[in-house]
Amino acid sequence: MIWDKFESLRRRAPHQLQxxxxxxxxxxxxxxRTMSLAEYRKWAEERIAYLNHALRGLxxxxxxxxxxxxxxxxxxxxxxxLENLIDLIFTIKAGAYSFEAANPxxxxxxxxxxxxxxxDGKILIPGAVTHSNVMIEHPExxxxxxxxxxxxxxxxxxxxxxxxxxxxTAGNTEIPITVAWAKLRALGEGARIASQRLWL
Numbered sequence: 001m002i003w004d005k006f007e008s009l010r011r012r013a014p015h016q017l018q019x020x021x022x023x024x025x026x027x028x029x030x031x032x033r034t035m036s037l038a039e040y041r042k043w044a045e046e047r048i049a050y051l052n053h054a055l056r057g058l059x060x061x062x063x064x065x066x067x068x069x070x071x072x073x074x075x076x077x078x079x080x081x082l083e084n085l086i087d088l089i090f091t092i093k094a095g096a097y098s099f100e101a102a103n104p105x106x107x108x109x110x111x112x113x114x115x116x117x118x119x120d121g122k123i124l125i126p127g128a129v130t131h132s133n134v135m136i137e138h139p140e141x142x143x144x145x146x147x148x149x150x151x152x153x154x155x156x157x158x159x160x161x162x163x164x165x166x167x168x169t170a171g172n173t174e175i176p177i178t179v180a181w182a183k184l185r186a187l188g189e190g191a192r193i194a195s196q197r198l199w200l
Contacts, residue, residue: 017063019051019094022164026070028080037084044088055093064096064125065089068164069103069132076132082109086116094122100163101126102137102145110145113152124153127163128190129183134175136182142190147197155198160191 024044031040055063067089069079082099089097100106110126118124128145129137146160166180 015062017058018066018098019055019063019092020066021047021051022066022068022070024048024067024089025080025085025099026068029069029078032078032080040080041085041088044085048088048092052091052093058093059095060093061095061121063094064098064123065092065094066098066125066164068100069106076103076105079105082106083112083115086112090116090119090122096123096125096159098125098161099127100130100132101149102128102130102163103132104130107145110148110152113149118153118157123157123159124149125159125161128160129187130163131166131175131180131183132163134179136179137186137190139186139189139193142186143193143197146191146194150194150198160187162187 024047027043028040031043035043069076089099101109126145126149128142146158149158149160162183166175166177166183
């Protein structure tokens with residue numbers, strides 16, 4: 001039944017299904033008080049198995065997976081690191097993986113790809129602007145972020161976005177909607193700069 005509906009949609013337009021599962025990494029914030037990292041990874045593996053069961057039979061290239069650290073702004077010193085879970089994330093039956101990479105606590109994590117190989121045929125969607133503060137990224141900073149990931153993962157294996165959606169923050173006292181739009185403008189401008197450099 002789900003497959004029939006999905007096939008019908010796919011014939012009409014190139015839809016993508018995004019699976020949002022922030023808790024996969026954000027739960028560590030509280031779980032770390034009672035669980036070891038090994039226990040947490042086992043918990044994550046079980047949830048990924050449930051998710052993969054739900055996604056069985058669906059075309060992976062039409063599915064992207066997103067996880068993040070939520071919208072609590074700080075200080076984030078207890079955040080789980082990408083290196084602690086990236087191998088498990090890569091077992092999710094999706095064609096693309098979206099995660100925070102512009103958040104100041106996670107901007108260094110492009111280096112994880114020096115140790116963990118991106119599976120063949122998969123796409124990364126690292127964030128190049130963040131929802132975790134009101135500072136508007138300079139387009140050159142965005143371009144630098146894009147270029148770092150492109151050097152390590154291959155420019156053909158990347159799409160860039162924001163760390164997480166702005167709906168939960170835009171228009172309130174955390175991130176004014178004008179700031180959210182300015183961040184997206186910086187993302188577009190930075191992508192143009194990086195594209196010119198990467199495709200010369």
